[in-house]
Amino acid sequence: MKRINLKENLVAYSFMSPALILLGTFLLLPALMAVYYAFTDYYLLTPQDKKFIGLENFVQLFNDPVFLQSLKNIFIFVICVIPIQVGAALGLALLINKNRRGNLFFKVAYFSPVVLSLVVISVLWLYLLNPSDGMINAILEKVGIEPQPFLTSPDQAMYTIVFVSAWQGAGYQMLIFLAGLQNIPSSVYEASKIDGANNWQNFLHITLPLLKPTSILIMITTLIAAFKLIIQPMVMTQGGPMNSTMTPVYYIYQTGFSDRLIGYASAMTVVFGILIGIVTIIQSRISKEDE
Amino acid sequence: MKRIKILIVCISMLMIITACNSEGASSSGNKNEVSIWVHTSEETAEGKAMQNIIDRFNKEYEGKYSAQIEFIPRSGSGGGYEDKINAALTTNTLPDVLTLDGPNTAAYAESKIIAPIGEYITNKDDLLPSIIEQGTYEGKLYAVGYSESGVGVFYNKKMLKEAGVDLSTLPTVDDPWNWKQFMDLCEILVKKYDKPAVDMGLNDKSEWLMYAYTPFLWSQGGSILNEEKTKAIGYFNNEDAVKTMNFIQDMIDKGYTTKTPVEKAFQTEVYPMKFTGSWTIAEMESSYPKVDYGVMPYPTSPETNKLVSPSGSWQYAMSATTEKDKAAGALIDFMTSTESLTEIALANSVLPAAHSVVEKIKDEVSPQMQVLIEQNAKTAHARPVLPEYPQVSRVFQQTISAVTYPEENENVQKLLDEQAAKIDQALK
Numbered sequence: 091m092k093r094i095n096l097k098e099n100l101v102a103y104s105f106m107s108p109a110l111i112l113l114g115t116f117l118l119l120p121a122l123m124a125v126y127y128a129f130t131d132y133y134l135l136t137p138q139d140k141k142f143i144g145l146e147n148f149v150q151l152f153n154d155p156v157f158l159q160s161l162k163n164i165f166i167f168v169i170c171v172i173p174i175q176v177g178a179a180l181g182l183a184l185l186i187n188k189n190r191r192g193n194l195f196f197k198v199a200y201f202s203p204v205v206l207s208l209v210v211i212s213v214l215w216l217y218l219l220n221p222s223d224g225m226i227n228a229i230l231e232k233v234g235i236e237p238q239p240f241l242t243s244p245d246q247a248m249y250t251i252v253f254v255s256a257w258q259g260a261g262y263q264m265l266i267f268l269a270g271l272q273n274i275p276s277s278v279y280e281a282s283k284i285d286g287a288n289n290w291q292n293f294l295h296i297t298l299p300l301l302k303p304t305s306i307l308i309m310i311t312t313l314i315a316a317f318k319l320i321i322q323p324m325v326m327t328q329g330g331p332m333n334s335t336m337t338p339v340y341y342i343y344q345t346g347f348s349d350r351l352i353g354y355a356s357a358m359t360v361v362f363g364i365l366i367g368i369v370t371i372i373q374s375r376i377s378k379e380d381e
Numbered sequence: 382m383k384r385i386k387i388l389i390v391c392i393s394m395l396m397i398i399t400a401c402n403s404e405g406a407s408s409s410g411n412k413n414e415v416s417i418w419v420h421t422s423e424e425t426a427e428g429k430a431m432q433n434i435i436d437r438f439n440k441e442y443e444g445k446y447s448a449q450i451e452f453i454p455r456s457g458s459g460g461g462y463e464d465k466i467n468a469a470l471t472t473n474t475l476p477d478v479l480t481l482d483g484p485n486t487a488a489y490a491e492s493k494i495i496a497p498i499g500e501y502i503t504n505k506d507d508l509l510p511s512i513i514e515q516g517t518y519e520g521k522l523y524a525v526g527y528s529e530s531g532v533g534v535f536y537n538k539k540m541l542k543e544a545g546v547d548l549s550t551l552p553t554v555d556d557p558w559n560w561k562q563f564m565d566l567c568e569i570l571v572k573k574y575d576k577p578a579v580d581m582g583l584n585d586k587s588e589w590l591m592y593a594y595t596p597f598l599w600s601q602g603g604s605i606l607n608e609e610k611t612k613a614i615g616y617f618n619n620e621d622a623v624k625t626m627n628f629i630q631d632m633i634d635k636g637y638t639t640k641t642p643v644e645k646a647f648q649t650e651v652y653p654m655k656f657t658g659s660w661t662i663a664e665m666e667s668s669y670p671k672v673d674y675g676v677m678p679y680p681t682s683p684e685t686n687k688l689v690s691p692s693g694s695w696q697y698a699m700s701a702t703t704e705k706d707k708a709a710g711a712l713i714d715f716m717t718s719t720e721s722l723t724e725i726a727l728a729n730s731v732l733p734a735a736h737s738v739v740e741k742i743k744d745e746v747s748p749q750m751q752v753l754i755e756q757n758a759k760t761a762h763a764r765p766v767l768p769e770y771p772q773v774s775r776v777f778q779q780t781i782s783a784v785t786y787p788e789e790n791e792n793v794q795k796l797l798d799e800q801a802a803k804i805d806q807a808l809k
Contacts, residue, residue: 135492137471221641242584242641244789328586330782332789347464348771349807350488 121363127356134350147357157358160336161365166248167255167337168316175256176308179263184297186264187271201261208258212325215254216241241327244334251322251335259315263308270304271297306377313373317366338362413446415708417478420462420695422454430728434721438712446708451476470494477703478712481524483515483693484588488768490518495698497521501710502717507735511692511761518766524696525717527725529732531757532593532658532691533676534563534579535749540653544573554678554755557688560597560628563680567637570653579654580647581632583640583785590778591764593656596689598625599762601682605777605804610767613804618797625682626784626793633785640785648672658691662749663730676752679760692761694734732757772807776800 128147132140151157182200186193203211218225219240227237240250278296287295320339323329329336329344338358346355417435421428435450455462463485469475481489489495499505499522505513509529516524538548546569552558558566570578582589598604603621606613616622632638647655648669655661665672679690697716699709715721719737726733726742732754733739739758743751765773780800783790790796 133492134467135470135488135494217644220644222639223643239641244786330586330779331786332779332783344775347467348775349769350771 124356124359127353128360129357130353132351132353132356134346134352140353143353147354148361150354151357151361156333156336157338157341159333160338160341161362163248163333163335164317164319164337167252167319168313170249170252171256171259171316172309172312174252175260176263176305176312178256178260179308180267180301182260182264183267183271184293187268200264203258204261206258208321209325211254211258212322216326219250241335242331244331247327247331247335251319251326254326255316255319255322259312263312266304266308267301270301274300306374309377310370310373314366314370317362317369412705413708414449415446415478415703415705415712416449416451416476417480417697417712418451418453418462418465418476419480420453420455420482423452425729427725427729428452430725431716434716434724437721438715441715442711446711448478448708448712466494473702475700475702477705477709478697478699480695481698482695483526484764484766484770484774486516486524486696486698487518487766487770489698490521490523491768493701495523496701496703496706497523498525498699498710498713501699501706501714503714504718504735504737507719507737508717509734509736509739509758509761511757511763512694512696512734515693515763515766516696516698524698525713526694526696526734527717527722528694528729529692529734529757529761530658530694531732531753531761532656533678533749533753533756534680535647535655535657535661535674535676537647537650537653538673538675540574540650541570544569544653546570548675551675552677554688554752554759557678557681557686559681559683559686561683564631564635564637567632567635567654571636574653576646577639577642577652578637579632579656580642580652581638581656582642583633583638583782584642586778586782588774588778590781591774592691592693594629594781595764595777596679596691596762597628597682598622599689600679600685600687601625602685602687605773606765606767606808610765611808613773613801613808614798615801617801617804618794622797623793624684626780626797628682629781630784630787630790630793634787640782659731659750659753662747662753666747674749676749678752678756688756688760689762690756690760692757692763694731769807773804776803776807 127140129142129144130140131143131146186196186200219227221227221237221239221242224240226240231237239246241247274297278300279292282292282296318339319337320343323335323337323340327335329340339362342355342358342362345351345358419428419431421431423429423432432450435448439447453462453465466475466479466481475494479495481495486495490497502508502522502525505522508525512526512529513522515526516522536551541548541551546566552562567578582593595605598621601621601624603616603619603625605617607616633640643651646652647657648661648665650672665674678688681688697713699706699713703709717734719735719741722734722738723741725731726738727745730746730750732750733742736758739754743754746754764770767773777800780796783796783800784793
């Protein structure tokens with residue numbers, strides 16, 4: 091019996107090995123190397139000359155106003171984008187969950203921004219949001235609202251990116267919510283109907299609680315994706331005006347590949363990685379406690 | 382047993398995949414055959430001209446040297462190509478000759494990626510001073526630009542005339558206008574059209590701001606760094622820098638220019654003027670042939686009236702690890718000869734990099750191009766050559782960008798003090 095178990099395990103692990111090897115080479119190994127580089131003065135063009143410099147990078151990091159600002163920016167982004175994006179996704183899912191005519195059209199329409207490349211979306215919105223001749227300001231003017239600077243204002247730029255990101259991303263979560271909604275058995279609703287519950291009570295006491303596993307999944311994936319924000323500011327604002335849309339990942343990219351300070355950039359990835367880890371753990375704790 | 386068989390197949394496939402990649406780039410052992418990497422695609426006019434030049438080299442040196450060209454197209458900001466260089470560095474598979482952007486000279490030379498090539502270049506005296514300046518690091522010539530670039534003030538002749546401007550009074554390279562005179566012109570145009578007078582590319586928050594705005598500072602007599610390129614405090618925050626930034630801020634404050642220009646406003650005759658380079662000449666010719674426009678030189682500081690204009694280009698350099706230095710040197714010398722430089726300047730409609738080429742093509746190009754060529758040959762100023770260029774350039778870009786928010790940055794002196802400190806931090 092034991093022998094068979096051993097053999098079975100061996101076979102199982104062997105089947106897993108291609109995936110494990112790939113995961114190890116392209117994910118685990120680079121991550122470990124980044125931790126190592128974080129303690130060196132690795133300059134992109136002289137890889138052979140890197141030497142161990144202890145905590146120097148980290149000391150510099152916590153005195154780097156741009157990095158600290160980028161952390162502040164990303165927290166603003168995450169805090170704003172999650173409720174908007176997840177809320178919109180849930181709303182859209184509820185809208186198209188009912189069997190109505192033309193449902194397929196709306197499903198495709200809501201999902202289409204997800205299919206498009208983020209760069210395309212960003213360029214598109216850049217045109218729409220142009221303060222001088224963009225369509226959005228033209229519409230605002232028609233309804234009597236002052237034209238807005240949007241991406242060119244240090245106060246509005248990040249919130250504009252929040253809006254564009256939520257608009258782009260909501261379609262994807264909508265699909266997952268939709269799957270969750272369709273998993274809720276209709277018998278529960280029938281029972282509540284007999285009890286005389288109205289639509290709102292149905293939503294609050296049946297739909298939401300039964301969607302909880304789906305919601306947790308969506309929250310965690312959206313959170314992690316939101317922290318990785320880079321393409322929208324890169325294309326739309328280059329981190330400006332005055333670093334108001336600089337994000338950690340963008341700053342890491344800039345430091346590593348434009349300034350060529352791989353060591354310093356690695357230190358940032360380590361700190362930022364730990365931060366994301368902490369936030370994710372806190373979040374999963376909170377959602378477990380609720381149960 | 383069947384499962385084990387499948388497994389063996391899977392593992393061996395994985396091994397094949399990994400084995401394929403370990404081959405790597407093998408440079409040929411032949412001492413006289415050199416490889417060259419360039420950043421353009423072979424479909425472009427520039428790429429085709431390069432291929433032609435290589436073909437001519439192979440013919441002329443037949444039996445002695447030969448060259449192999451590899452095209453590695455870059456993305457907008459230099460992406461793909463530089464990634465490949467960086468990867469080749471770690472695996473020690475650099476080619477014998479490579480192209481690099483002007484601002485990279487110092488970093489590449491300092492990191493011993495490229496070797497000095499002064500002794501191989503025969504027409505050094507013919508090259509424009511800005512080309513030599515751009516390719517020289519710590520007194521040695523490391524790279525030779527094969528073309529030049531420049532920026533002028535493009536103006537719409539019809540719109541200026543309708544606003545009552547006598548075109549014959551407009552400035553020339555020998556008699557440029559200063560900032561005050563230029564702003565007077567803007568005032569007339571803004572009054573007439575009730576739109577910004579000039580698009581200065583302030584919506585582009587990238588290298589353009591460094592490239593196009595440093596000449597204002599240099600014209601004023603200022604600089605970003607001291608001569609040894611070791612510090613910015615006392616230079617980037619001195620009186621000259623403040624005056625330059627005040628000029629830029631005034632341009633915004635008075636509505637002469639805008640940080641949110643309408644797309645293609647000059648090309649579609651919405652704004653009467655635009656700061657731009659030779660690439661727009663090509664665009665006007667192909668897409669807006671009906672617009673009648675001229676080019677005037679850069680405005681100068683009223684205090685010095687010294688005309689300084691932007692410059693910079695991609696260059697050829699020899700890799701420091703090559704053992705075929707003679708052949709590589711001969712190739713670079715061939716590619717920067719008058720004939721080769723002429724071919725590339727004409728094919729790609731860019732500015733020429735050598736005096737002899739200026740003479741040769743001057744009469745063949747459009748009058749607009751002639752202004753840019755003359756301005757470039759007489760007044761071009763290369764961007765600073767130092768390894769920390771990316772950081773310095775970014776601080777400069779952010780400074781220009783910040784200055785265009787007059788409400789947030791009314792105190793230019795304070796802004797410059799902070800920015801100079803940032804540069805010094807990066808130079809440490």
